[in-house]
Amino acid sequence: MIYRETGQFKTNYKADNSIFPILQDRIAIIFYLFVAFIVIPAFGSDFFINSMMIPFLIFALAAIGLNILTGFTGQISLGTGAFMGVGAYSCYKLVTIFPDTNVIFLIVISGFFSAAIGMVFGLPSLRIKGFYLVVTTLAAQFFLEWCFIRIEWLYNYNTSGAIEVPRREVFNVIVTGPEAAAVTQYLVVLSIVVAMTWIASNLIHGRIGRSWMMIRDMDIAAELMGVRPLYAKLSAFAVSSFYAGVAGAMMVFMWLGAAEVESFDVNHSFLILFMVIIGGLGSIKGSFLGAAFIWMLPVVLRAFPKALGLDVPVATVEHVNFMIIGGLIIFFLIIEPNGLARIWALLKQKLRVWPFPY
């Protein structure tokens, strides 16, 4: 309905190949960015920014990471939580070893550590497929969790075993630590997420992304087309873990402020897998939708009885919350196994062919 594509034609490959070939989509993206960069910082409450937007963005980034691995390369992983942890602990070490270095830079750098670890645990994927791979990633998950506890050096021998985010400034603005303003942290997170989303989208639309999808769709044919499984799979693991790592570092540095191993446990791996599946495998947009759905729905659900003025015990709300999320996951899988992104696409298609049904 809102799509008026008549007269939108492409005279070069650049335009034809652009990620948002339709004018209305470009307008929408600009609108979203405007809301994200201007409206939300200006009008969002601290709670909204801190407890909804920042985690949403961070999880969306992690979901993009997992989506690269699972959605685009077809390798199921339940190790995302641990890879996020690698990023977080690396970042913590880097920040304490180099206290004067720009912390935003270090957050990004910590992704490399996570990428390296991800590649190591990606090696078995060359021989193992499907559910079997789930087990190897679980091995990574539990082994790394154990490392986060056992290797005390990682948390500077802190007696609590937790990593605590020190205060750091970038250009005289407090970026991390408890004094950092929510809006500042939000803008940093947003910028990193936007930049990395853009990069992910670039990779996916280029040769590398294609080789990932080739491996996903038909690994044998991919190999016969000259894709080296080693490169394709390991690069997917590396990029995926990089994203998870940066997300993990941001989770601790930009959101939680301190973290123990439980912040990187297998439940987080599941959480992010949910986001990817509910959002849609193989869709960056889906990662955002999935993260928003999985993260914000409980928050909204929790606020719901209160908003209605009902006095429901919190525990009941929480139990019901679990039931609703579980039920919704099943519901979504039944009505649209390809996730919210697919629903979005169908809706968009509906709007594009409006008023026709197809």
Added chain:
Amino acid sequence: MDLLYDIFADPFVQMAGMPDFFVQVLWEGFVTGTLYALIALGFVLIFKASGVFNFAQGIMVVFAALTLVGLYQAGVPALLALVLSLGVMGTLAVSVERLVLRHLVNQPDIILFMATIGLSYFLIGFGEFIFGGETKSMITSELGLPTGSSVVDFAGGIVIFQHIDIAAVVIAGILVTSLALFFSKSRIGRALRAVADDHQAALSVGISLNQIWVIVWFAAGIVALATGIMWGARSDVSFALQIVALKALPVLILGGFTSVPGAIVGGLIIGFGEKIFEVYWGGLLGGGVEGWFAYVIALIFLLFRPQGLFGEKIIERI
């Protein structure tokens, strides 16, 4: 050199030095392994008949136990509670088939897998919603299960056998045997095997896939209840147990997704392996290695035998 000694010699010296303790470790490994095998068995039942990798099996274990205890706490006599719990598991099987599986026929495995994760979430919420979230203790003695222990003198020391552990092993044995008999002797059992081999063929001999799903899920529910009682008696009943259920994954990797004997052997390997490794080598690494040992073993194993212990070599065709 010390390190090498610690790794390669010392543990064996300890084993030889305290044979009674070593036997105790083996026994613990055996019991744990049996319980792992039971959980894995639930997975295998469902996977074999419907190709669904039922992630919720672990949750079903807790859910079943929670139902049993919850009913008892609500004033239902123990044995009646047991029967009612069976009924609940049956209802669960029917509901899962009606509300979930039926709508997901022909979807890719990963989708069904995800649906069972959704099911786990639902069951957690539902279980706690009905019976409350606090940890509960299993009504072991009320169910007539033994609670004491026997101390056996052995090689200058003692080995302690918990009666409940013995009971667990016996019940596991009975369960596996009866399932095996059920599969090989009964009409439904043979139908199940037909489904496992070829869905089309099964359909053509007039077996309803939907019924079969209900039956296997119910069977898995029974296994879950038995497992839940045993685990509950060893520790307690709460959803924190779910993490234990994940151990069934490496067990399945070792044993293969479709093999009942594989599940048992795999369970025992993991059970023995992790106890021995934790007790004799764990200290070198600071302890707590049990959490990942099973997975790493499975991973290493996979690298050399991607098809599992009992699987056949895969020839890829194009």
Added chain:
Amino acid sequence: MSSDQSTQTADGRTIGGPIMEVKDISLKFGGVTAIKNISFDINEGEIRAIIGPNGAGKTSMLNVINGFYHPQEGQIVFRGEARTAMRPYVAASQGISRTFQNVALFEGMSTLDNIMAGRTLKMKKNFFWQMLRFGPAEVEEFEHRKVVEEIIDFLEIQAIRKTPVGRLPYGLQKRVELGRALAAEPSLLLLDEPMAGMNVEEKEDMSRFILDVNDQFGTTIALIEHDMGVVMDIADRVVVLDYGQKIADGLPAEVQANQDVIDAYLGVAH
């Protein structure tokens, strides 16, 4: 390959010396012998057919040629280099490209992306540029897009350019697959039953495309076919397999007259 060996066909194509020689290949799976002592050669520029009844070992032969199966015995000489086994991507990088009996397209991708996938080996820009996607990586992408578009034009599949291949009818999928194989600009193109499951009209189209490929780009083609009729029309030389063994090798007419071949095919009919 050398010009002195080359001959001119009736329709004006040039056929050179052997580009590939298959020597005494044997392949076993466990105890089952799939291929036994097979030798033949493929000349540069020709259309070489491998035919035989079902289960004759044709696809296995193709899998050996492009490195998917590793034979227990024998060797393959490709462009003068002898080897017994190589990884499929090595074969691909040497210029061997193929299609599959049961279409093996990348189902989640569009026609365009599938054919672009065939260009994988030709694309060189590194991760960094890929990440930015402007500058060199983009320029490279568009250069290859141009080539791919020519293939799309060649195969007359413009209308399905952006359609996900999963939604295409079988005949078109086969065509896209041919396009993907062509995109690699192979020096040896292996076609595994390119006309399987097609109706007469589609078969005629596909034959035309195969001939055009050979004609236009001078690509050497080795194709497996079950249907003898089609093969006789388009192949320059034919090798016949039965039960993993070679039973005939020669010009279509010769092969057609060969008693063993007739028996093998009649045997199948029983």
Added chain:
Amino acid sequence: MFKKVTTGAVALAIVSTLQIAPVSAQETLYVPLLTYRTGPFAGGGIPIANGSADYYAMLNERDGGIGGLKIVTEECETSYNSQKGVECYEATKGNGALVYNPYSTGITLQLIPKAPVDEIPVLSMGYGLSAVAVGEKFPWTFNYPASYWDQMSSIISFIDTQDGGIKGKKVGFIYLDVGYGKEPIPLLESLSESMGFEVVKFPVAGKEMQTQSSHWLNVRKENPDWMIMWGWGAMNPTAIKEAAKIKYPMDHFIGNWWSGADVDLKPAGEAGKGYRSANMAASGTHFQALQDVIKYVVEPGNSQADPDTVGSVLYNRGLYNSVVVAEAIRTAQEIAGHANITGAEMRAGLEALDLTAERLAELGLADFTAPIKATCENHGSGGSIFMQQWDGSKWVRTSDLIAPMTDLVRAELEAAADQYVSDKPNWKTQSCN
């Protein structure tokens, strides 16, 4: 169209966040309660939450609140999860929260640095970071009656009085392998040096709480003379059952005050007989205050608690927490001179808290717990504990108050506090002179 849906969802979210806020408009005392009634630790979380909430409710019913202002509590479910805890904090802090009791060391650690920024004190009563007891370094954080280090030193003192002293003995320490469990290790190690006993550690990872057979096999292998446990949730009953299984002498097995609840021992029952644990507040309903709670809250049906659990160890602990907060509010109101206090004024109240035995008696809680006196320097250390022992069906108090080794602990605390502050530039400290 979809755009509308998304913006609608965002709008709903914003609206719903606003919906949380309206409390602050009236003059009330707003105390958010971070509770966990779900998740693996719900078994402990539920009675604590009930005890806490019921006492405030009782005060509202009986006294009309504190200083004439009603206490408004708001529960927020954390599931003992740091992320959710922080989310709860963010969601409630804007409503004029007076104090936070996170009931999780993990959440406490997250809140410690936030407290001075948002000017809302954190009272981690008997948990959290031990070093916060050093008031100069942690003006906004309190952990009386005692830190884990006090408690550990008291337990060691207790052991030292048994079986001919602790010197030369082997002490096993089994703990939940998270911040909470690891907290006392430095003190334990330094005590082992100074007092000449050997320490063997048995960490239990969070996810292995219910499968401790290996740990206890190791205990059997090491065969320590004493076992000390820092456990929580499902870890406790499992540990006790496993200890019984290996026939570890129960009376040599001592838990801290988070490992000594009724729910922890009930499953083991008779097998747990002899097990000791530390405690800071008495159990039972024989106190007047508890009778009031039953009268005003439980019997009218305004409590979420199962009446049987009223007076249990953890219920009373939650109640004790509320008593302390209520007293601190009263103190703060006195200092501020007005009833409607802020977080900063609450801090002053917490710092000036003096809960004497007389006051306890006034409150109907005579002998309920040891008196507390906070100072600027001391935000928590020094409280005494007592031992209770399981007799097979219930807890029995078996010791007098056992004082911690204050001097030793204080020194360790200060060192730890310095270390904590050292890598945090601009950390707000206070001077107590």
Added chain:
Amino acid sequence: MTSATLAAQLDTIPKLLARNATTFGEKPASREKEFGIWQSWNWAEVHANVEEIALGMLAIGVKAGDHIVIVGKNRPALYWSMVAAQSVGAVPVPLYQDAVAEEMAYTLDHCGAKFVIVENQEQVDKIFEIPGQTESIKKVMYLDPRGLRKYDHRNLHSFEDIRTLGKEDQSRLQSMLAERQKVQNYDTTCVMLYTSGTTGKPKGVVLSNRNIIESAKSSSEFDDLKVGDSVLAYLPMAWVGDFIFSIGQCYWAGFCVSCPESEETMQNDLREIGPSYFFAPPRFFETVLTAVMIRMEDASKTKRRMFKFFMDVAKKVGPDLLVGKPVGFMDRLKYRLGTILVYGPLKNRMGMTRVRVGYTAGEAIGPEIFEFYRSLGINLKQLYGQTEASVFITLQPDGEVRPDTVGVPGPGVEIKIDDDGEVHYRSPGVFIEYFKNPESTASTKDPDGWVATGDAGFIEDDTGHLRIIDRAKDVGKMADGSLFAPKYVENKLKFYPNILEAVVFGADTDSCTAFINIDISAVGNWAERNNIAYGSYQELAGHERVLDVISGHVKEVNQSIASDPMLSGCQVHRFLVLHKELDADDGEMTRTRKVRRRIIGEKYNDLIKALTDGSKEIFTETEVTYEDGRKGSISATLQIRDVEVVARKAKAA
């Protein structure tokens, strides 16, 4: 600059091109969807390209006055070739690309073309198939080398080769080109177009530069066409309309012509380009409307209701809003809402969002169809024209658009109606002659320059609009002497989506009868919805219930016809539904899909007899030609239905 001097300077298409290249150099002139994107050329580039091709033509020896035949689908290079041919003094002769070899042989022979430019192998094959033609044709040039590599290249050149040849000898040829152009003027032949010829062999209509440029100029001014407009060239290049739009008006006004990628992608390409100036035959609009309606049938109930509601609103006020008549506020509001919900998206789906001027011509368009498009806000108009007139005879000015007229005479066009009711016209666009056919030229064009259109019609007294009734020779008398206008009736029948074609018989008989062709997509859809199973066209066409439906349509038509006293005698008394679709391959229709009444009459003689003799059904066997040229036959037993007619009113005096 006065128009006279302007005309003096811009008296040939190549000169217009030169002007465009300097005046609008950077503006897009040609686009073609190729290799996935819209390849674009601006006027300067087009100029350069045309010159290159022209030089190449000189290089291979094209002489002034030579005919150059051009065959292929709409492609910029072929359009350029036409202009290049003109620049070297040759006459471009575009032919229908789907013409079979014999048809092509006739025209090649008739015009004596020595040079042929074709698109691809398919056309090359056709040309080489013509016996004896290889000698007379000197060179064949092709655009697409695909499959032609091993052809004998002595007389065959790729387009690129030609360009290269021209470039190699550029300096010499350049001056030659200038020479050639110098002698061209307003009266030089611009193009020769073969009329499809409803009867007999095609005739080559010779059009001069004056014809084309004057027509283009006046019509461009009429509708204010200018640089920045864009059209989609998808109608056959051999058709005069396409030549006027894609060369005449395009070069005059300087707008951009876009060529679709292939036939299958046309709809999509139309949507992408979104032309502002659009021409299509009524059949096109009909097909699109049918498709719209069929697709809406599948929409949800609420959507259908919404669609119906807003279409009713549109029907009520849309046309008025289009011409700026006052409309009530509520209606205006409803229409505005409708634009958001229905009209805008619908136009977008049809690719007509940007259409500023749309024309339809060639046949009468159903009033419902016509109103449908206009109510959406698409400025669809009708014109009446002929090849011989360089298209334009009458056009509808904005604000005077009605479905039943074809408009007022175009600028510079005079019209008169002769005694038989036949329309005659005289205009600057009137053709020079029929090539090598003076008799026909003389019988069509009188010495004063008046041309007989062959159509019967009349001019409305009050408005001055021309109304066409039918082909003059087809308007006959019935046995009782009343007027018989078959086409008039046929068109009314064809306005029903279910009816694809109708042929009405009745000259010199007592009552009218009709053959009907059903529209397989519309009726098929209807059948599906009503659970009617069918295996083939024939089966569907013979189905009882289908006949019932058609019968209903015929009855309604009869009622409508009866209201017009002059034509009320033409009511259809009996009809049958044909067992096969009328097809150009069988000679039953022209390539432009006009019914060949006479041939049909001969071929289905038995059926016509059955229609008149009152029998209830008839068995028949018919020869058909398949796509590949093979022949076969099909047989069927056809039912004949009687239809209620409205009693004739007393004949008006």
